[in-house]
Amino acid sequence: MRTGDVVSKILFLCASLSAVIVFLITAFLLREGIKVLTPGFLLGLTWSPHRGLFGIFPTIVGTLCVVAGAVVIATAIGIPSAIFLSEFSPFWVRNIIKSSVEVIVGIPSVVIGFFGLTVLVPFIRNQVGGRGESILAGWIVLAFMILPNLITIAEDSLRAVPRSYREASLALGATKWQTVRNVVLPSASSGIRAALVLGVGRAMGETMAVLMVVGNPETPWIPTGVLDRVRMLTSTIAIEFSYAEWGSTHQHALFAIGVVLFFMVTVLNFIATFVIRRKNIQ
Amino acid sequence: MNNTYMINGDAAAFSPRLANDKVVFKGFNLWYGDNHVLKDIDATIKSNIVTAFMGPSGCGKSTLLRSIDRMNDIIPSCRTEGDVYIDGRNIYDADEDVYTLRKAVGMVFQKPNPFPMSIYDNIAYGPRLHKTASGDELDKIVEESLRGAALWDEVKDRLRMNAFGLSGGQQQRLCIARALSINPDIILMDEPCSALDPIATIKIEALMRELKERYTVVLVTHNLQQAARVSEMTAFMYLGEIIEFGATRDVFENPRNELTENYITGRFG
Amino acid sequence: MNEIQREKLVKGLLYAAVGLSIVILPIIVVWVTANGLGAINLEFLTGRPYRFEYGGIYPQIIGSVYLVSLCTLLGGPLGIASAIYLAEYAPDNVVTRTVRFFTETLAGMPSIVIGLFGLQFLVYFLKLKTSLLAGAVSLSFMMLPWTIRASEEAIKVVPQEYREASLAMGATKWQTILRVVLPAAVPGIVTGVLLGMGKAMGETAVVWLTAGSGLEAFVPRTLRSPTGSLPMYIYLLATQGHTAEGMQNAFGASLVLLVMFLAMSVSALLIRNHYLRRLG
Numbered sequence: 071m072r073t074g075d076v077v078s079k080i081l082f083l084c085a086s087l088s089a090v091i092v093f094l095i096t097a098f099l100l101r102e103g104i105k106v107l108t109p110g111f112l113l114g115l116t117w118s119p120h121r122g123l124f125g126i127f128p129t130i131v132g133t134l135c136v137v138a139g140a141v142v143i144a145t146a147i148g149i150p151s152a153i154f155l156s157e158f159s160p161f162w163v164r165n166i167i168k169s170s171v172e173v174i175v176g177i178p179s180v181v182i183g184f185f186g187l188t189v190l191v192p193f194i195r196n197q198v199g200g201r202g203e204s205i206l207a208g209w210i211v212l213a214f215m216i217l218p219n220l221i222t223i224a225e226d227s228l229r230a231v232p233r234s235y236r237e238a239s240l241a242l243g244a245t246k247w248q249t250v251r252n253v254v255l256p257s258a259s260s261g262i263r264a265a266l267v268l269g270v271g272r273a274m275g276e277t278m279a280v281l282m283v284v285g286n287p288e289t290p291w292i293p294t295g296v297l298d299r300v301r302m303l304t305s306t307i308a309i310e311f312s313y314a315e316w317g318s319t320h321q322h323a324l325f326a327i328g329v330v331l332f333f334m335v336t337v338l339n340f341i342a343t344f345v346i347r348r349k350n351i352q
Numbered sequence: 353m354n355n356t357y358m359i360n361g362d363a364a365a366f367s368p369r370l371a372n373d374k375v376v377f378k379g380f381n382l383w384y385g386d387n388h389v390l391k392d393i394d395a396t397i398k399s400n401i402v403t404a405f406m407g408p409s410g411c412g413k414s415t416l417l418r419s420i421d422r423m424n425d426i427i428p429s430c431r432t433e434g435d436v437y438i439d440g441r442n443i444y445d446a447d448e449d450v451y452t453l454r455k456a457v458g459m460v461f462q463k464p465n466p467f468p469m470s471i472y473d474n475i476a477y478g479p480r481l482h483k484t485a486s487g488d489e490l491d492k493i494v495e496e497s498l499r500g501a502a503l504w505d506e507v508k509d510r511l512r513m514n515a516f517g518l519s520g521g522q523q524q525r526l527c528i529a530r531a532l533s534i535n536p537d538i539i540l541m542d543e544p545c546s547a548l549d550p551i552a553t554i555k556i557e558a559l560m561r562e563l564k565e566r567y568t569v570v571l572v573t574h575n576l577q578q579a580a581r582v583s584e585m586t587a588f589m590y591l592g593e594i595i596e597f598g599a600t601r602d603v604f605e606n607p608r609n610e611l612t613e614n615y616i617t618g619r620f621g
Numbered sequence: 622m623n624e625i626q627r628e629k630l631v632k633g634l635l636y637a638a639v640g641l642s643i644v645i646l647p648i649i650v651v652w653v654t655a656n657g658l659g660a661i662n663l664e665f666l667t668g669r670p671y672r673f674e675y676g677g678i679y680p681q682i683i684g685s686v687y688l689v690s691l692c693t694l695l696g697g698p699l700g701i702a703s704a705i706y707l708a709e710y711a712p713d714n715v716v717t718r719t720v721r722f723f724t725e726t727l728a729g730m731p732s733i734v735i736g737l738f739g740l741q742f743l744v745y746f747l748k749l750k751t752s753l754l755a756g757a758v759s760l761s762f763m764m765l766p767w768t769i770r771a772s773e774e775a776i777k778v779v780p781q782e783y784r785e786a787s788l789a790m791g792a793t794k795w796q797t798i799l800r801v802v803l804p805a806a807v808p809g810i811v812t813g814v815l816l817g818m819g820k821a822m823g824e825t826a827v828v829w830l831t832a833g834s835g836l837e838a839f840v841p842r843t844l845r846s847p848t849g850s851l852p853m854y855i856y857l858l859a860t861q862g863h864t865a866e867g868m869q870n871a872f873g874a875s876l877v878l879l880v881m882f883l884a885m886s887v888s889a890l891l892i893r894n895h896y897l898r899r900l901g
Contacts, residue, residue, distance in 0.1 A: 074795045081706035084699050088769070089723035091762055095730070095738045102741060150638035158635055167643060173886040174646050176816060178823025180852045181875050184859045185649055188868075214645055221642060247628045268729070275731025277826040278852075282860060304733045308826055311740075328737045332730070339729045343722070423789055428712075454791035461789075465782035468805050478790045481800065527786070534790055 099332060103325035111326060117301070118289055119310070124323040126330070128290040132300030135205050135293055136284060137273040140212035144269060148217050149262065152224035157250050168225075175218040183282030186211040191283055200297030203285035208300070211279045220269045227261025228254060264342040271338035274303070275331065281305035303331050359601045360561075360581050367599075374399035374538065374568045375420055380434035382415060384427060389415050391592040393434070397585075399537075402560055402569040404583035404600070406576060408620065411589040413572045417540050420570065421457040422450050438538070455482060458531030458567075462543040464523035466515035466530070471507050474515050474526060478534035493533055500566075501529035502559050521552025528559065538568045545578065557582050576616060580604050588612045650883075653875045660873025669838045670849075674858060674867030676838075678874050683840045684848035685881070688757050688832060689821050691844075696761035697814050700768025704810075707769070708776040709798055728766035735762050736830035744831055754844040756832025760824060764817045771813020775806040808896035815889035819882045825852035851878040 106124060114125015155164050186207060195202030231254050239249040255262075285299025286309060293300050307324050314320040375397040382390035390412050397403045405413040415424060422443065424430045435442045443453050466474050475494045479485045485493050494511070498504040503525040507518070515526055524544060531539055541560070545553040560582050563569055573579050579586050580600060587597040588611070596603055596612045607613045614620055668677025703724070711717040739759030749755040779802050787797040803810075828850050829835070835853025839846075851874050858871035 074793050077795045078706070078710045081702050081710060084702035085706040085711070085720050085724075087699060087703065088727045088765060089720055091765070092723045092726050092730075094742060095734065098738055098741045098746075099734070147638050147641050150635045151642045154635035154639045158632060159639075167639065169890050170643050170646060172816065172890065173819075173883070174643070176820035176823065176882065176886055177646070177649065178825070178852055178855075178878055178882060180823065180825045180856050180859075181649065181653065181879060184855060184871065184875055185652060187859055189652070217642055245624050245628045247631045248624065271729050275729070275734070277731065277733045278856065282856075304731060304826075307733050307737065308829060311737075311830060325737060325741075328734050332734050335729055335731060335734075336726055339726055340722075343725060421789060423785070426785075426788065451791045451793060454789060459786075459789035461782065461785065463782065465780075465786045467783055467786065467801055477787070477800070481790065481792050481796060530786075530790070 095332070099325055099329050102322055103327075103329040106319065106322045106326040107329060111323070112330070115292070116289065117306075119314070119320045119323075122319065124319065124326075126303070126306075126323075126327060128292045129301045129303055129306055129327075130330075131292050132205070132284070132290060133274065133302045133304075136208035136212055136280060136300065136302060137270060139205065139209035139296075140216060140273050141266065141270055143209055143213035144217045144220050144273075145266060147213070148220040148269075149224055151217075152221050152228055152262075153250060153255075155221070155225045156228035157246065157254065168222075171218045171221055175222070179215060179276065179278040180282075182211060182214065183279040186279060186283040194297070198297065201285065201299060203283055203299050204297045205284065205293055205300055206296045207283040208280050208302075211283050212273050212276055215276050215279050216269045216272045219272055220265050223265035223268060224258075224262050227258040227265065230261065231257045267338055267342040271335045271342070274338070275335050277302075277304040277308055281308055303327050307331075358577070358581060359604060360583065371398035371401060373397075374439065375570070376437040377416075377419075378435045378437070380419065380436055381432065382412075382419060382424065383429075383431045385429040389592055390419070393594055395587060395594055395597055397568065397570055399568045400564055400566075401584035402564050402571055402582050404571045404573055404579035404586045405589060406573055406579045406586060406615075407589035407595075408615070409574070410591075412592040413589050414542050416589070417542055417570060417572045420538065420540055421454050421459055423454075423459065425450060455534050456536050457538045457540060458534065458536035459540045460524070460527050460531055460542065460544045463547050464520060464527050466518075466523050466526050469515060470512045471515050471518070471526060472511040474530050475533045478530065482534065484534075497529040497533040500532045500563070501525045502555065502562070503529055519552070521548050521555060524548060524552065524556060525559065528556075528563075536567065538570065539563060541569065541571045543572055543574060546574070553578075588615060590615075650879060653872060653879050656869075657872035657874075657876030660869045661876060665870070665873055666877070670836050670854070671838060673836065674862050674864050674870060676870075678851065678854060678870070678877065680837050680840045681835070681849040681851045681854045681874065682877060684753070684833070684837065685822060685851045685878070687753055687841060687848060688760060688828065688850055689818050691753065691757035692760035692764055692821050693814065693818050695758060696764035696768055696817070699761075700765050700814075701772045701810060703765075703769045704772030704776060705798060705803075708773045709794070709802070724766055724769055727762070728770065730763075732763060732824060732826040733830075735759055736827040738762070739827060739831040750845055751831060751833055751847045752845045753832065753841045753848040756828045756848060756850070759827045759831045760821050763824060763827060764821055767817040767820065768814055771816065772806070772810045775809025775813065776802060778809065779805045808893055812889045812893040815885050815892070819885040819889070822882050822885065823852055823878065825856055828853055829856075851881075 111124055111126060113127050114123065115127050116123045116125045117129060155167060190207050190210060191202035194204060194207055235253050235257060236249050239253045280302055284302060284305065286301050286305055287299045290301040307327050311324055314324055373396050377393040377395045380390060380393040393416065405416060407413050418424045419436060432444060436444055467477060472494055475497050476490055479490055479493050495504060498507065503522060506522065515523065518526060545556055557578065560569055571583060583600050585598065586600045586603045588595045588603065590611055596607060596609045603612065604616060607616060665677045667679050669680055670676040670678065707721065736759060739755060743749045743755040743758055744751055783801050783805065784797050787801045833847030833849055835849050835857050837847060837849035841848040855871050855874045855878065858867050862868055862871060
């Protein structure tokens with residue numbers, strides 16, 4: 071009784087810790103980066119710290135290019151995989167694969183990046199062209215990084231579709247695939263859309279694996295081809311932080327990039343949550 | 353009136369006027385949100401007998417049962433008015449401690465729900481929780497409770513085994529033993545046999561007849577024959593009200609209310 | 622092509638997709654093992670790095686172990702406590718929904734942003750300096766949402782009947798949670814924590830900015846000492862190494878990291894399987 075009250079208050083404090091941390095992150099990032107966050111910063115075409123130029127537009131474009139391609143690839147492989155797991159696989163196969171996916175989710179990204187750097191990049195250099203480090207390499211590596219999450223969320227959405235829908239369709243003479251395409255997929259569509267949005271968010275925030283394969287040129291330019299080297303928002307921060315002078319505009323600019331990242335990812339999460347919410351209410 | 357009910361032998365000799373009042377409902381009402389589930393309940397449950405509450409689905413009998421140990425309180429939208437007295441104390445009084453109440457009232461649920469622990473730990477849960485015994489004392493209580501539920505001989509060699517290894521009927525008797533372990537006065541049984549096979553059901557009905565020697569048993573059942581077989585007094589409920597309540601033989605052989613008669617003869621429910 | 626043929630074709634494509642999805646793990650494991658096995662010997666595992674590309678990785682191994690252990694000590698219990706609140710006590714109101722939203726936001730936070738925050742808040746504002754402590758606390762920011770999610774799941778799955786049986790015997794809500802719900806949820810919680818530890822082991826961006834250069838030649842002596850870690854070591858040698866031995870060492874470290882990661886993740890799954898079988 072009395073212990074119960076005390077306990078629930080303590081537990082509530084623990085639960086609100088996440089909120090406190092997010093607040094602190096917002097506060098500290100904004101404090102450091104806000105001065106640099108100008109339209110000139112966001113749309114500026116040149117990023118050259120020693121000349122005092124901090125335009126991140128090419129970096130934004132580079133990030134979007136890599137993320138877009140990666141999401142397309144991950145969707146093309148991941149959604150069918152999710153469909154397979156949910157609809158076409160026997161129970162034990164599903165268990166093994168789901169467990170494997172849970173492990174793959176956590177593979178150290180630096181090892182993936184290492185693989186990309188020593189295997190994928192030379193392959194592209196020799197077989198396709200360019201330096202090897204490229205948007206293309208980024209696509210492949212990043213697609214792999216977001217694949218497990220995408221599969222998990224999409225599969226959950228598919229499984230959430232009531233069995234009765236499938237049974238009704240099959241009872242009318244439809245094949246399994248027809249049932250999936252005409253009944254299950256539409257029913258799970260908002261959950262799958264949420265999975266995609268969350269995948270985009272995850273892709274934007276991925277640092278290490280892409281860092282090692284996209285090239286990171288000194289002065290990034292707006293990419294024109296798939297073999298161009300680019301900078302990512304995340305990799306810019308990671309690479310330059312160690313040699314940005316403390317308190318300098320350079321450092322503030324890096325924090326400002328952090329703010330941009332934080333903002334974009336949070337908005338994406340928000341959208342995904344509302345997309346899922348709407349389905350649950352229905 | 354034509355009926356095919358076998359009225360339990362003890363009930364034939366039972367006279368309500370001679371037994372003590374154990375649980376008394378006075379003008380008791382209960383709502384879940386806007387839903388008026390129990391309407392002006394006035395009833396007296398006598399001690400050391402089996403009292404059965406019967407009625408069609410949704411009549412409120414389970415809710416009534418759960419009002420005796422205030423398990424309805426768990427549901428946030430639950431609201432009550434009126435009083436329920438146990439041994440003269442109003443359990444819905446503002447300063448009554450619901451935890452002490454539940455120590456004095458044991459409950460057995462529709463679906464057997466043993467804890468995911470050994471048989472021993474299941475029975476020992478209550479005494480350990482309330483710190484009433486430990487060590488050898490605890491062993492004794494476990495044995496007594498299992499004997500009281502007619503389960504001891506079947507499990508005495510495998511007390512450390514997980515409770516899920518028992519059959520459905522055994523699990524339910526385990527739950528009864530668990531309820532006995534806290535030494536209650538009253539045992540509430542919410543359709544205890546509905547998930548069990550006929551043989552297990554017979555065993556539990558026999559157990560009820562033994563239990564009433566030491567406890568007051570309140571039974572909710574949708575099985576009319578069961579109510580007739582095991583209880584001394586029977587209440588018939590419909591849409592949240594008690595329609596008829598009296599000695600079992602009177603209710604089954606000479607129902608005063610037309611609704612009761614229709615229910616007993618199977619015209620509805 | 623008729624429906625039955627189409628179904629076969631579709632099934633084939635789906636199999637191919639799944640195959641692609643999971644074939645990467647064994648490929649990476651084989652590739653790392655093949656290249657890294659050569660570097661593994663006693664000197665490598667117990668020696669210290671010198672002149673950047675040579676030597677062993679002992680301080681890095683210990684550093685990673687310390688980082689993950691400390692991070693789990695911080696993020697584990699807090700995450701479990703939060704999960705208990707969310708699963709058992711939280712009413713369905715605005716406050717709860719807000720808390721959940723922030724937990725989801727934290728879960729989706731890019732690791733480099735956590736690293737930036739750790740640097741600004743822990744290293745400088747709280748003056749913890751680049752250190753084991755700063756690194757571990759920053760890692761726990763990442764681990765917290767993972768633990769909350771897994772624990773909440775595990776608690777929610779415990780059948781309501783157990784709670785009712787306990788309450789009917791006069792137990793309070795907290796007694797019920799402590800004596801019945803939590804013990805039943807322990808396997809799921811442990812699995813979640815172990816999986817989180819595996820992920821934390823491989824986290825690079827966070828420790829890059831908060832824990833140390835990565836190539837420390839010494840095991841951290843106090844919480845305030847900077848510490849090396851396997852992921853940082855691998856990153857630095859992979860991107861800046863130019864000798865064959867440096868590359869070999871990077872592979873060796875990758876192998877060690879993978880082994881530790883797999884050990885934690887696989888034991889997490891084995892634990893869960895074992896308990897699922899016992900209950901089912």
